[in-house]
Amino acid sequence: xxxKLPVTEKSPRVPMNIYGVTKFTGELLTEHYAHNYGLKTRxxxxxxxxxxxxxxxxxVVPKFILQALRxxxxxxxxxxxxxxxxxxxxxxxxxxxxxxxxxxxxxxYNDFNLVTGQKTTIKNxxxxxLSLTESKSSVTMHPSRLYDVAHFWGNPAKALKILxxxxxxxxxxxxxxxxxxxxxx
Numbered sequence: 001x002x003x004k005l006p007v008t009e010k011s012p013r014v015p016m017n018i019y020g021v022t023k024f025t026g027e028l029l030t031e032h033y034a035h036n037y038g039l040k041t042r043x044x045x046x047x048x049x050x051x052x053x054x055x056x057x058x059x060v061v062p063k064f065i066l067q068a069l070r071x072x073x074x075x076x077x078x079x080x081x082x083x084x085x086x087x088x089x090x091x092x093x094x095x096x097x098x099x100x101x102x103x104x105x106x107x108x109y110n111d112f113n114l115v116t117g118q119k120t121t122i123k124n125x126x127x128x129x130l131s132l133t134e135s136k137s138s139v140t141m142h143p144s145r146l147y148d149v150a151h152f153w154g155n156p157a158k159a160l161k162i163l164x165x166x167x168x169x170x171x172x173x174x175x176x177x178x179x180x181x182x183x184x185x
Contacts, residue, residue: 006084006119006155009045009111017147027111034109042098043111047154050174051088052181061085061175064126065182068135078144079123084115084153087174090167097163115154116167128172132179 004011015021027043034041050061057066067074094114101110120128126139144150159165169177 005151006115006117006153007113008155009113009158016149031109038108040102040105040107041109042102043109044095044098045111045113045115045154046091047084047086047113047115047152049086049088049091049114050178052178053185055088055178057185060122061125061129061178062182064129065133065175065179066185068129068133068137069179069183071135071137073138073140074126074130075140075142076122076126077142077148078150079121079126079141080150081122081144081148082119082151082153083122083125083149084118085120085125085171085174086114086116086167087169087177089177090114090116090169090174093168094159094163094165097159097165101163110162112159112163112165113154113156114159114165114167115156116171117154117156118171119151119153120171125171128175129179132172132175 013024013027015024030041030043033039050059052062055062057063064074091114094112098112129135130137156166
C-alpha cells in the first residue's frame with residue numbers, strides 16, 4: 001500500500017520493520033501516559049536529520065561528503081529515493097520550541113513532524129555534494145535494495161502553526177555547513 005505523501009501527523013503510522021515498530025510503540029506509550037496519568041508529553045518525528053563531524057559518519061550525508069572530499073567512488077543503490085533532509089541546527093531549534101510548548105500549553109499530548117517539506121532525491125543529494133566539494137568522485141549505480149525506504153517527506157505545517165518552528169536551512173546551505181566542518185577530518 002502506497003503511503004500518501006507528504007506525511008502529516010494524521011497520516012497512518014504503518015511500521016515496516018522492527019525499528020519502526022519500536023518507535024511506534026514508544027509513541028503509543030507516550031500518548032497513554034499523557035491521557036491516563038496527566039503527564040504532559042510530546043512526540044517528535046525527525047526526518048533524516050544530518051550534520052557534520054558530530055554525526056555518525058557512515059550515515060548517508062556525511063558518508064557521501066567524506067567520499068567526495070577524498071575523491072573516493074560513491075555508490076548509489078537506486079538513487080531515485082526521495083527524502084526530506086533536515087539540518088541538525090533546525091532539528092535542535094524544533095526540540096527547543098517543543099520544550100517551550102510543553103511548559104506553556106495546557107494540552108497533555110501532541111505530536112509534531114520536524115521536517116522541511118522539501119524533497120530531495122539521493123541522486124540530487126550526490127550531485128549537490130559533488131558540486132559543492134568540486135569533487136571528481138565517480139558515482140556507481142546499483143539497483144535499489146529491498147529494505148530501503150523509497151520515498152518519505154513530510155508536511156511541517158503543524159509545527160509552524162503550534163510551535164512557530166520552521167526549518168531555516170535549505171539543503172544546499174546545510175550541505176555547505178556540513179562540508180566545511182567535515183573538511184577538518
